Amino acid sequence: MSQNQPQQLVAGANAPLPNDHISIRIISQNAVDCAAYRLTSDGKVRGDGDMIFYGQTRSDDGNVSFRGHDSDGFFDINLPAQPANIDKIALAFSSEQTLAQIGDVDIQVLQGSQVLLTCQLNGTGRSEKAIILAECYRRQGSWKFRFIAQGFNGGLKPLSEHFGVEIADEAPVPSQAATQAQTINTQKPNRPAQATPPPIPASPTVNLNKITLTKNQSSINLKKRDNFGKIAVNLNWNQRPNADQKTPKKGLLGDLFKQHKSGGIDLDVGAMIHLKNGEKTLIQALGNRFGSLQSAPYVCLRADDRTGQVSGGEWLDINGQQWSQIEEVFIFAFIYEGVPNWAQTDGVVTIHVPEQPPIETRLTEGTGNLPMCAIARLVNQQGSINVERINQYFKGHQEMDKAFHWGFSWKRGRK
Structure with a gap:
């Protein structure tokens, strides 16, 4: 030829x-x-x-x-x-x-x-x-x-x-009571929904119903649609032992448990949003910037979990009906209170898009006591959603902003 x-x-x-x-x-x-x-x-x-x-x-x-x-x-x-x-x-x-x-x-x-x-x-x-x-x-x-x-x-x-691949079983169908609870939580976005953890397979299997972004597989593209529906981003982290349990006395892990007993490790989720019209804005609990779903920036923070004890964690909602108005949603989290040791928080962020498998990434790679994590970004690529894992860690908001060229002016604030 x-x-x-x-x-x-x-x-x-x-x-x-x-x-x-x-x-x-x-x-x-x-x-x-x-x-x-x-x-x-x-x-x-x-x-x-x-x-x-x-x-x-x-x-x-x-x-x-x-x-x-x-x-x-x-x-x-x-x-x-x-x-x-x-x-x-x-x-x-x-x-x-x-x-x-x-x-x-x-x-x-x-x-x-x-x-x-x-x-x-x-x-x-x-x-x-x-x-x-x-x-x-x-x-x-x-x-x-x-x-x-x-x-x-x-x-x-x-x-x-x-071909010999072991496939994980699908998650069980939720009960009628669970479905009703989910409906109630959807109608009251300021109350965190109760998330049901996925089943844990007995042996390593490929799960056709979940996408995990890692260093080796760091992005996924969701095909263009006229209406993506309500996109929900969840930040969750494991509960720590109760105060009556024995606490390690020395070392970083001991300090972590001590922080939790006196008020908990407080992880906060937030987002920087870039709209198609050039507008940029910030959503986070710090400064009470909770956003809006029905008007710009079409992103809203539901609630703030100060302890990690709420099983649903924290949620950001994105109005997928208005995805054509959005250029990028940049998702981050920071440790507001507690020892900045991401591996010990067991933090996980899961992105739920209607009619798509859940997309998750775990916040377990942070070292050097850096409290700020740039997690992922959702980028509008000619109408599709390209989800890109970042998982980079910084000293604070200003350092993260500089690394990704957002151009915000930052000052200290409290909740």
Whole structure:
């Protein structure tokens, strides 16, 4: 094939791949859930770190990664760096619709910006909702690509289990009383809602219903919608022992418990908001800047938990109906009272977007007694929500502002 003309494959055909970084692009007119599976010679993953999809966007070693936007999904694969016991990398997708409803799906294999191979999956008359599209596989020390186009019964969960991935069970359906309580709390935003902790699996599993942002997988893009609904951001941290429990007498941990007994570790969540019209504003309990949902900046702080004893923690709400008016929401937290040791607070921030898996990041990396944590930002990218994990720690508001160029003027304040 010429350098400028990609080779087109039919189902069952194969072609050599360069021993290099490649990208595989999956193009669909409708939304599909793409996934890649690194497989050993028995056709199974070695562990859950070999599954790459929207909820786990990098393999455990980072040599396969996923980036998706609207109806395009990209898998970036470093072929020379694949572990020796990985025999192939299978590429698949699933959908709530049948392939006939989805329509044709196109596949491109790229080296840099050059398209090497193309394939087209014809959806006419096909009733499957999941497809094993293709695979990169080793043959006599080299890598090759095969277009498979094999239908599979079931969705992402059975497809993943077919490749040996352990999938966590879905959270139980809440009781009628719990649902009523959630409705009441929604109607009274100044009272923190009672959050139900997710079930803890007995062994490590991939959870299709939760996205955890880490250093290795630090962002996720939520596709453009006309109305994202009410977006809720929760800051929670573990309760400390009661006053009648024995307290360590020495060291930083002892100081932390002492602070809690005398008033608790007070973590505060806040946000800096940049609107499309150029306006910038701040939301936080310090200074009683609670914001508004129905008018600019379309972000509101529900309440302030001074002790960490409220199981629901603290909540920020974002009016997703007005997302088109928002350029960026920058979420931060700081330790208002107590020893600034983030690892001991077990803090976690969870972003709840209607009809999307919860997105969480844990505040456990702070060192050097820095009380301020820049957590994450929600960026408007042509109508989509790009959630980016930050998790950087600072001496205070002014230092954090300077690092991210917000340009506010700061002075000391109290609640």
